[in-house]
Amino acid sequence: MSLSPGLLLRDFRLVDETMDMPGSVWIEQGIIRDVFPQGALLPETRLPMHQTIQGGGTLVLMPALVDLHAHFRDPGYPEKETLESGSLAAVAGGYGTVVCMANTKPVIDTLAKARTLKKRADTLGLMDLYPVLALTQGMEGKVLSEIRCLKGPLHESEPWIPMLSEDGKDVVSDDLLYQAMQEARRLGVPLSCHCDAGGPEAEEAKAAGKPREFWSRIEENHATQRVLELAWQAQGHVHIAHVSTKESVDLIRKAKGRRQEKPGPLGFTLTAEATPHHLCLTHGTAHALGDTTWGRVNPPLRTEADRQALIQAVRDGTIDAIATDHAPHTERDKLQGAPGFTGLETSFALCQMELVQQDRLSLSRLSSLMSASPARILGFTDRGRIAPTFRGDLMVVDTEAVWQVNPSLFRSRGKNSPVPGLPCRGRVLMTIYQGRVVFESFLSPDSSSGKGK
Numbered sequence: 075m076s077l078s079p080g081l082l083l084r085d086f087r088l089v090d091e092t093m094d095m096p097g098s099v100w101i102e103q104g105i106i107r108d109v110f111p112q113g114a115l116l117p118e119t120r121l122p123m124h125q126t127i128q129g130g131g132t133l134v135l136m137p138a139l140v141d142l143h144a145h146f147r148d149p150g151y152p153e154k155e156t157l158e159s160g161s162l163a164a165v166a167g168g169y170g171t172v173v174c175m176a177n178t179k180p181v182i183d184t185l186a187k188a189r190t191l192k193k194r195a196d197t198l199g200l201m202d203l204y205p206v207l208a209l210t211q212g213m214e215g216k217v218l219s220e221i222r223c224l225k226g227p228l229h230e231s232e233p234w235i236p237m238l239s240e241d242g243k244d245v246v247s248d249d250l251l252y253q254a255m256q257e258a259r260r261l262g263v264p265l266s267c268h269c270d271a272g273g274p275e276a277e278e279a280k281a282a283g284k285p286r287e288f289w290s291r292i293e294e295n296h297a298t299q300r301v302l303e304l305a306w307q308a309q310g311h312v313h314i315a316h317v318s319t320k321e322s323v324d325l326i327r328k329a330k331g332r333r334q335e336k337p338g339p340l341g342f343t344l345t346a347e348a349t350p351h352h353l354c355l356t357h358g359t360a361h362a363l364g365d366t367t368w369g370r371v372n373p374p375l376r377t378e379a380d381r382q383a384l385i386q387a388v389r390d391g392t393i394d395a396i397a398t399d400h401a402p403h404t405e406r407d408k409l410q411g412a413p414g415f416t417g418l419e420t421s422f423a424l425c426q427m428e429l430v431q432q433d434r435l436s437l438s439r440l441s442s443l444m445s446a447s448p449a450r451i452l453g454f455t456d457r458g459r460i461a462p463t464f465r466g467d468l469m470v471v472d473t474e475a476v477w478q479v480n481p482s483l484f485r486s487r488g489k490n491s492p493v494p495g496l497p498c499r500g501r502v503l504m505t506i507y508q509g510r511v512v513f514e515s516f517l518s519p520d521s522s523s524g525k526g527k
């Protein structure tokens with residue numbers, strides 16, 4: 075892949091987790107070389123051969139987003155998504171790095187299968203895809219996958235496997251999950267936990283015919299408690315995926331406090347993510363879309379009290395990152411109850427509108443949650459910030475652009491958005507990957523830009 079020789083991004087509002095200031099950025103050979111405050115001498119006088127992108131107005135330059143949790147359905151389900159459509163959707167949403175879950179057909183449970191996927195994604199050259207390895211063979215929850223045979227630490231032997239996960243379902247056996255956690259610790263990578271193995275109380279509630287929103291809460295709370303206890307014993311780094319209940323938030327907050335009080339001998343690390351849909355929507359949206367069809371997602375959309383607890387948790391650092399859980403499905407699958415929402419192309423706009431424009435978070439904090447912090451969780455020290463030596467993975471956002479969510483225009487094959495028709499303010503207009511423009515927004519007939527471009 076050829077790297078851009080030089081790219082000057084000029085006169086933007088620059089926002090990352092440590093900065094919000096006017097300035098310009100100089101990228102060379104795919105790497106940020108310089109960040110200039112407004113008024114500083116720019117390199118154009120030194121280097122004649124380069125491309126310039128002019129900012130101004132309401133345009134903001136931010137680090138490209140890093141997604142800890144997406145489903146690209148490839149291999150196996152091209153009617154839902156492919157590597158190509160998923161990658162195009164990712165860059166249209168401002169993403170430069172995406173971690174893909176292993177519940178494909180076949181399941182990604184060996185290094186060889188993961189390597190094939192990674193190579194195909196690299197050939198596209200649009201963004202960095204990182205496959206996770208499943209914890210058990212075929213995700214059947216019976217026998218550990220190839221993770222038990224790999225040499226650690228993975229950041230030395232296979233740095234392109236930054237996470238392990240059985241996402242899609244929980245490993246029901248405590249013993250097997252504990253073994254997987256020990257392997258993850260040995261390999262030096264986080265293990266992302268799905269947390270829906272419900273236990274007897276949830277099963278009783280199900281058998282008694284209680285509604286899903288009732289028993290699924292018991293499931294998540296019980297499963298989170300179980301994972302936290304096993305993780306404390308196994309030590310290592312455990313990451314809790316798509317936290318959705320206020321009780322789970324409390325459990326995570328307490329477990330993080332326990333770590334500070336009594337640090338584990340081998341390095342207990344706990345991180346957690348929430349999705350844009352759980353942070354921005356409630357069960358009212360699911361009812362309106364159809365609880366068993368278009369509104370169905372795992373875990374379900376919850377109450378306003380849960381949503382407020384999640385917002386507090388992203389504010390105070392109990393939740394470390396925002397991850398999409400992008401889960402594309404066909405119309406037929408959704409009508410038959412397949413859980414999940416497509417999310418890569420709306421995540422930034424939703425979070426910006428609901429969290430930043432409502433004064434719950436600064437744009438800088440949102441950048442941390444969607445770029446720098448997930449990069450740290452994956453152990454990447456080269457992305458998620460606008461600073462010299464970091465990668466030239468950036469996005470241009472117009473915080474005032476007015477548009478409307480129209481799933482038929484998504485790059486993703488999954489049109490199953492939870493917010494079809496939603497009027498939005500704020501949009502990703504451009505994505506830059508290693509110093510090259512890989513996405514530029516075109517304005518569709520039903521959308522218009524407020525200012526800027």
Ligand SMILES: [Zn+2]
Binds near residue numbers: 145175242
């Ligand atoms: Zn998932």
